[in-house]
Amino acid sequence: MIHVTAQQVARSVGRSLCGKTSFPHSYEAFALSTRSSSSVNSSSSGGAGYGNVHHQMLPGDESENLFRHVANPKTISVIGAPMTFGQPFVGTDSSPALLREQGLLKDLSSLGWRVEDLPDLDFNNICSEADASLSLLGGDHSIGIGSLAGILRAKPETGVIWVDAHADLNTPDISESGNMHGMPLGIMMKELVPDRRVIPGLEWMEEGTSPRLRPDSLVYVGLRDIDKAERKCIRELGIKAFTMYDIDHLGIGRVMDLAIDHLLAKDPNRPIHLSYDIDAVDPLHAPATGTAVRGGLTWREAHFVCEHVVKSGALASAEIVELNATLSDGQGASETIELGHQLIAALCGECIF
Numbered sequence: 620m621i622h623v624t625a626q627q628v629a630r631s632v633g634r635s636l637c638g639k640t641s642f643p644h645s646y647e648a649f650a651l652s653t654r655s656s657s658s659v660n661s662s663s664s665g666g667a668g669y670g671n672v673h674h675q676m677l678p679g680d681e682s683e684n685l686f687r688h689v690a691n692p693k694t695i696s697v698i699g700a701p702m703t704f705g706q707p708f709v710g711t712d713s714s715p716a717l718l719r720e721q722g723l724l725k726d727l728s729s730l731g732w733r734v735e736d737l738p739d740l741d742f743n744n745i746c747s748e749a750d751a752s753l754s755l756l757g758g759d760h761s762i763g764i765g766s767l768a769g770i771l772r773a774k775p776e777t778g779v780i781w782v783d784a785h786a787d788l789n790t791p792d793i794s795e796s797g798n799m800h801g802m803p804l805g806i807m808m809k810e811l812v813p814d815r816r817v818i819p820g821l822e823w824m825e826e827g828t829s830p831r832l833r834p835d836s837l838v839y840v841g842l843r844d845i846d847k848a849e850r851k852c853i854r855e856l857g858i859k860a861f862t863m864y865d866i867d868h869l870g871i872g873r874v875m876d877l878a879i880d881h882l883l884a885k886d887p888n889r890p891i892h893l894s895y896d897i898d899a900v901d902p903l904h905a906p907a908t909g910t911a912v913r914g915g916l917t918w919r920e921a922h923f924v925c926e927h928v929v930k931s932g933a934l935a936s937a938e939i940v941e942l943n944a945t946l947s948d949g950q951g952a953s954e955t956i957e958l959g960h961q962l963i964a965a966l967c968g969e970c971i972f
């Protein structure tokens with residue numbers, strides 16, 4: 620059963636222009652989107668309710684070059700991708716504005732970055748070009764179709780860490796829900812969709828060079844809600860998957876070492892793209908999301924994932940997705956947006972010491 624039509628699918632013709640990544644998309648149906656209020660009502664309760672807590676934003680040791688894939692001086696291009704059609708709930712489209720309102724960009728510059736604040740993607744006419752380092756503010760996880768297409772065109776050797784409760788490895792043929800946010804990885808894999816021209820609206824993906832994501836270039840962290848068909852694909856394709864069971868068993872430190880090792884063992888100079896779905900985190904800390912699942916990452920584990928990828932020196936781009944302030948009231952919405960904000964700061968080098 621497919622709810623999402625061709626018009627609602629990302630059109631992304633990423634191209635590499637002298638080291639630049641470009642993200643043209645076209646979500647024609649986006650014009651129909653009704654943006655909800657961009658402010659979070661924090662008066663009522665929800666979420667864990669930690670009350671008034673302190674958070675210190677300090678960059679790591681400046682003498683270490685932790686971002687070897689980023690131009691010097693350290694520059695980050697921030698693009699909002701306000702997409703909400705990949706799943707049934709309106710609201711993920713407000714997150715870029717909410718993150719900006721919370722002072723995200725100011726924090727990134729206080730962490731020592733030159734911040735290139737690019738306009739939000741306009742899904743009718745999109746072509747965004749970002750310099751070496753890119754941060755996308757989702758939107759639902761269907762934006763991964765566009766970002767991966769663009770990133771792999773610019774840097775085909777990129778390895779991907781997909782932090783998520785879900786595998787997002789469905790295809791229109793096997794998806795139980797028909798929701799596009801559950802398909803970005805399936806659509807990027809040749810083994811699962813050999814010719815994307817058969818999917819109405821995705822014909823553009825086969826134009827020109829269209830690098831695919833190889834199963835051995837992907838690592839999952841945080842899985843705990845996998846569809847039956849996805850499980851079969853993960854096994855048959857031999858995709859490295861660290862589920863919540865592995866995190867319980869090995870600890871997040873060992874899991875992240877193994878995840879990074881899997882991508883960098885053969886080529887330590889390879890760039891890493893980190894795709895962070897907020898639903899990887901336990902709903903106790905991130906209740907404002909559309910497909911919440913119990914038993915997720917703790918607050919510290921959620922941060923550690925980012926901090927440790929930064930320490931590898933290989934992080935080149937990242938996206939944070941599925942924040943939806945309309946799906947939790949008051950405190951829960953604020954805490955979710957705040958966590959998203961902090962995770963982006965951690966991806967930009969903010970750390971404890």
Ligand SMILES: NC(=[NH2+])NCCC[C@H](N)C(=O)O
Pocket residue numbers: 760785786787789794795796797798800801802844845846896898910941
């Ligand atoms: N990015 C997400 N939150 N994905 C949830 C996907 C859930 C389910 N597996 C589906 O395909 O519908």
